[in-house]
Amino acid sequence: xxxxxxxxxxxxxxxxxxxxxxxxxxxxxxxxxxxxxxxxxxxxxxxxxxxxxxxxxxxxxxxxxxxxxxxxxxxxxxxxxxxxxxxxxxxxxxxxxxxxxxxxxxxxxxxxxxxxxxxxxxxxxxxxxxxxxxxxxxxxxxxxxxxxxxxxxxxxxxxxxxxxxxxxxxxxxxxxxxxxxxxxxxxxxxxxxxxxxxxxxxxxxxxxxxxxxxxxxxxxxxxxxxxxxxxxxxxxxxxxx
Numbered sequence: 001x002x003x004x005x006x007x008x009x010x011x012x013x014x015x016x017x018x019x020x021x022x023x024x025x026x027x028x029x030x031x032x033x034x035x036x037x038x039x040x041x042x043x044x045x046x047x048x049x050x051x052x053x054x055x056x057x058x059x060x061x062x063x064x065x066x067x068x069x070x071x072x073x074x075x076x077x078x079x080x081x082x083x084x085x086x087x088x089x090x091x092x093x094x095x096x097x098x099x100x101x102x103x104x105x106x107x108x109x110x111x112x113x114x115x116x117x118x119x120x121x122x123x124x125x126x127x128x129x130x131x132x133x134x135x136x137x138x139x140x141x142x143x144x145x146x147x148x149x150x151x152x153x154x155x156x157x158x159x160x161x162x163x164x165x166x167x168x169x170x171x172x173x174x175x176x177x178x179x180x181x182x183x184x185x186x187x188x189x190x191x192x193x194x195x196x197x198x199x200x201x202x203x204x205x206x207x208x209x210x211x212x213x214x215x216x217x218x219x220x221x222x223x224x225x226x227x228x229x230x231x232x233x234x235x236x237x238x239x240x241x
Contacts (some may be wrong), residue, residue: 042123043130047124048107048209049073063107063209065120065130078106084120088113088230095232102217104141106127107184107209109195109219111230118232121223122190126215130241133165135174135183136190139214141239148235149204152193152226158197158221159228163237165193190215195226195237 028194043065050062059078064071100111104125107174112117133142144164150162165190166174174189195217198206203220205212215241219227 012060022158036145039131043067043105044128046107046129046209046211047107061106062226076106080122082119082194086118087124088118089111089231093230095230095235097231100227100231100237102141102195102237103241104143105241107229114160115229119226121210121219121227122206123210123217123219124211124213125217126213128164129211132159133170133190133193133215134177135187138190138194140172141213141215141217142193143239143241146239148231148233148237151231151233153228155196157199157218158222160194160196161224161231162192162194165191195224196228198219204217 044067046063046065048061049064052060054060059076061076061078062073063076063143064073064195066072093113097114099115101110102108102123103110107109107123107129109121110117110121111121115124125141128138128140131138131140133140144167146163146165146167148158149164152160152162171189174183174187177183178185178187193215198218198221200221203222206218206220
């Protein structure tokens, strides 16, 4: 009969007794290094599913979006400044004091005059609204600082406010991505990006948050009619996620 290893049994018993007396969890002796947290994935396929105003006139907006293969729902509170409904004489506005801020994750175009927000318009973008434009044909809206370069009052999308895209900063980013191999060798930066309206009786798509453009910023026709009067050539535009 094989002799039992009493020394081994004694060591194990002593270890278990030590753990019990000192209240050290058994798992503390066999812990492994925790896995690194997964990187934050970009939001894609955003859609506004519901929107209403609260008693103070603020907008309560529900959006849905994908992160990887998971679909999420998020409710946002968008506070409305008290001067958003004030009337302005566009002829007396100093166009150099107007700033347009496009907030892609909130689906809005905000208009500031002398650092005070005076208007907020619902907007939609391309199918991947939170991705920065990298090249021609990706249907993404560029991010960063731009200016109004052209104004077209007879666009097929009502009115068109063309941006100075590509500008120096976007060209530099494009060249870096292309040199690193992140973009195809045949890639081009693209152009003809701007803020415009929509076809007649198409406002419902913007109301529902349907992103359909090729990378431009689309707002309702009545809104682009008003915005067109506020801005001039050289008006600054800041686009962010």
